[in-house]
Amino acid sequence: MTEANVLVVLDGVGESLKKSQLELLSAGRLLGTVSVAATAPVGEAVLAQLRENGAAAAYVPDGADLSEYLVGPTAAWLAEVVSASEAQGRPVRAVLLDNSPTGRETAARLGVRLGAGVITDVVGLEPDGTAHKSVLAGSYEDRARATSPVSILTLKANLDLGSPAAPAPGSAAVTPVAVPADALTRSARVTGRAAKVSSGRPDLTEARVVVAGGRGTDGDFGPVEELADALGGAVGASRAAADAGWVSHDLQVGQTGKTVSPQLYISAGISGAVQQKAGMQTAKVIVAVNSDPESPVFEIADFGVVGDLFEVLPQATAEIKRRRG
Amino acid sequence: MGDTLKIVVLVKHVPDAQFDRHIGPERTLDRSESILSELDEYALEAALQLTDARGGDKGGNEVIALTMGGPDAANALKKALQIGASSGVHLSDEALAGSDAWATSLALAAAIRSLGEVDLVITGMASTDGETSLVPAQLAEHLGLPQLTFASSLEVSGRTVAIQRDGEGVTETVEAELPALVSVTDQANEPRYPNFKGILAAKKKKIATLSLAEVGLDAGQVGAAGSLTAVESAKPRPPRAAGTIITDEGDAGVKLVDFLAAQKLI
Numbered sequence: 001m002t003e004a005n006v007l008v009v010l011d012g013v014g015e016s017l018k019k020s021q022l023e024l025l026s027a028g029r030l031l032g033t034v035s036v037a038a039t040a041p042v043g044e045a046v047l048a049q050l051r052e053n054g055a056a057a058a059y060v061p062d063g064a065d066l067s068e069y070l071v072g073p074t075a076a077w078l079a080e081v082v083s084a085s086e087a088q089g090r091p092v093r094a095v096l097l098d099n100s101p102t103g104r105e106t107a108a109r110l111g112v113r114l115g116a117g118v119i120t121d122v123v124g125l126e127p128d129g130t131a132h133k134s135v136l137a138g139s140y141e142d143r144a145r146a147t148s149p150v151s152i153l154t155l156k157a158n159l160d161l162g163s164p165a166a167p168a169p170g171s172a173a174v175t176p177v178a179v180p181a182d183a184l185t186r187s188a189r190v191t192g193r194a195a196k197v198s199s200g201r202p203d204l205t206e207a208r209v210v211v212a213g214g215r216g217t218d219g220d221f222g223p224v225e226e227l228a229d230a231l232g233g234a235v236g237a238s239r240a241a242a243d244a245g246w247v248s249h250d251l252q253v254g255q256t257g258k259t260v261s262p263q264l265y266i267s268a269g270i271s272g273a274v275q276q277k278a279g280m281q282t283a284k285v286i287v288a289v290n291s292d293p294e295s296p297v298f299e300i301a302d303f304g305v306v307g308d309l310f311e312v313l314p315q316a317t318a319e320i321k322r323r324r325g
Numbered sequence: 326m327g328d329t330l331k332i333v334v335l336v337k338h339v340p341d342a343q344f345d346r347h348i349g350p351e352r353t354l355d356r357s358e359s360i361l362s363e364l365d366e367y368a369l370e371a372a373l374q375l376t377d378a379r380g381g382d383k384g385g386n387e388v389i390a391l392t393m394g395g396p397d398a399a400n401a402l403k404k405a406l407q408i409g410a411s412s413g414v415h416l417s418d419e420a421l422a423g424s425d426a427w428a429t430s431l432a433l434a435a436a437i438r439s440l441g442e443v444d445l446v447i448t449g450m451a452s453t454d455g456e457t458s459l460v461p462a463q464l465a466e467h468l469g470l471p472q473l474t475f476a477s478s479l480e481v482s483g484r485t486v487a488i489q490r491d492g493e494g495v496t497e498t499v500e501a502e503l504p505a506l507v508s509v510t511d512q513a514n515e516p517r518y519p520n521f522k523g524i525l526a527a528k529k530k531k532i533a534t535l536s537l538a539e540v541g542l543d544a545g546q547v548g549a550a551g552s553l554t555a556v557e558s559a560k561p562r563p564p565r566a567a568g569t570i571i572t573d574e575g576d577a578g579v580k581l582v583d584f585l586a587a588q589k590l591i
């Protein structure tokens with residue numbers, strides 16, 4: 001697939017590109033020449049980053065604010081972008097999106113529009129477009145490919161790309177593409193938004209370190225948060241902890257929560273039920289602290305401590321601070 | 326037609342995650358030890374709450390449980406009928422085996438079209454085997470429906486459906502006109518269990534079996550032939566090398582940091 005044209009979809013672009021968005025661009029370069037479809041207009045700083053990262057074109061929506069709708073109109077617009085790219089002599093062979101729920105659903109609807117195969121939960125990518133995909137709650141890894149002329153892949157953060165070449169600068173020429181009006185008529189509209197309080201910690205799904213607490217915290221997430229902060233990591237939780245109202249459901253890791261693949265996952269006071277493992281067992285290194293030696297989490301831990309999290313976590317936090325001086 | 330609702334709920338027969346799950350030599354999932362997907366119970370409950378509030382079946386409402394799969398998949402329908410669905414529809418054809426999300430959603434869309442006008446399609450947030458969340462969105466696209474996915478609550482008033490959902494850092498309210506597709510999370514409700522009355526009542530309820538031809542599709546459009554993705558290999562993840570387990574003797578926090586340092590994680 002090398003030297004194919006690859007469309008990288010960037011959703012929720014802020015003042016500058018996030019690490020996971022830069023990673024999508026690297027993944028795109030592994031497969032070919034990258035163009036970008038940003039779901040909202042982008043600023044000059046982002047354009048400069050896109051040029052540095054080799055983007056040949058940047059498509060932005062024209063005529064409607066896609067953020068007012070759930071995925072349907074975005075998928076319809078992306079289908080237009082694919083046509084526009086083809087009309088400019090750049091037929092798209094692959095579309096890459098992030099693996100968030102929105103990314104996967106946008107991919108799903110775009111797949112139907114383009115008659116393109118969709119592969120989700122991609123954890124590794126080969127230059128010929130073969131994807132490594134984590135399945136069955138992370139217990140299996142498939143190698144899969146789309147058999148259609150266009151393939152659509154949704155990529156997890158901290159993806160394995162081998163060693164991608166450094167980018168040659170691209171022009172990132174901005175091309176507005178109209179949002180098709182009929183896409184908006186039968187769509188779900190966002191009629192209200194209430195922002196939640198931000199913790200200031202890194203985003204859970206892309207964090208390199210996650211410290212997660214469960215029912216064993218008994219509602220006191222202090223030791224979990226302090227260790228996360230000492231490690232510059234994000235805080236996660238089991239469903240039991242989220243259901244108890246101790247932390248926001250946003251922090252839930254697992255089958256019905258977020259899937260994370262950090263370098264390090266520290267599980268504290270979590271038993272390690274299958275639904276919890278589903279969200280974290282692709283972490284590179286797993287550390288578990290649990291007072292019950294029979295807890296299933298120890299079956300997957302690289303380093304396990306049978307002990308009280310209220311003793312072990314604060315001591316570890318203090319030790320990290322001491323070593324850093 | 327007053328305030329009645331005709332709702333299709335998708336139910337799937339999936340391997341029980343409590344047991345070790347295996348991918349067989351044909352690169353397809355071993356489906357012994359299967360159950361009604363837990364995540365679909367929330368979809369069924371959501372449908373039942375909406376119709377209960379409008380007088381249930383007697384009030385002219387309908388909750389149709391729809392599944393696609395081999396003969397065993399009928400077990401998921403039976404459970405759904407026991408819990409309270411009005412009737413079941415089983416799309417069953419050997420040619421469907423090995424369908425990817427594209428082929429599955431194409432077939433389910435055809436089955437739903439064959440049921441006439443439907444107000445709502447409700448699904449779980451994901452299947453517990455495929456886990457992709459692709460099917461609800463692809464189904465919505467095939468049927469030309471607005472999708473309101475990952476609902477933590479939903480409400481229908483008149484011809485408008487409104488949901489709440491947790492976005493990244495925000496809670497959103499989303500609305501659409503019926504007909505629409507809604508997927509619900511495990512936060513949406515507490516699913517009810519089948520009771521004795523429900524189990525008896527289920528025996529009188531109908532399960533219609535549909536073939537591919539009856540929904541207007543042919544074998545080439547589904548199964549491996551109609552799929553747009555192919556799995557080349559499936560390997561169990563290498564088991565994690567046996568880790569070190571220590572018992573805290575007062576210094577486990579320090580040992581934990583030693584381990585992190587040795588792994589170059591700090």
Ligand SMILES: Cc1cc2nc3c(=O)[nH]c(=O)nc-3n(C[C@H](O)[C@H](O)[C@H](O)COP(=O)(O)OP(=O)(O)OC[C@H]3O[C@@H](n4cnc5c(N)ncnc54)[C@H](O)[C@@H]3O)c2cc1C
Nearest residue numbers: 214215216238239240254255256257269270271291292309
């Ligand atoms: C459909 C469905 C979806 C689900 N989705 C998810 C999901 O996304 N994520 C998820 O996490 N779960 C999910 N679950 C729930 C899951 O099955 C478990 O119930 C849940 O993960 C248990 O959380 P826990 O480990 O915190 O609690 P418990 O199982 O109660 O475990 C608490 C642990 O803390 C330990 N402990 C207690 N005190 C201390 C102490 N002082 N120091 C150290 N250790 C201590 C105990 O030994 C125990 O192992 C789902 C379940 C269903 C049915």
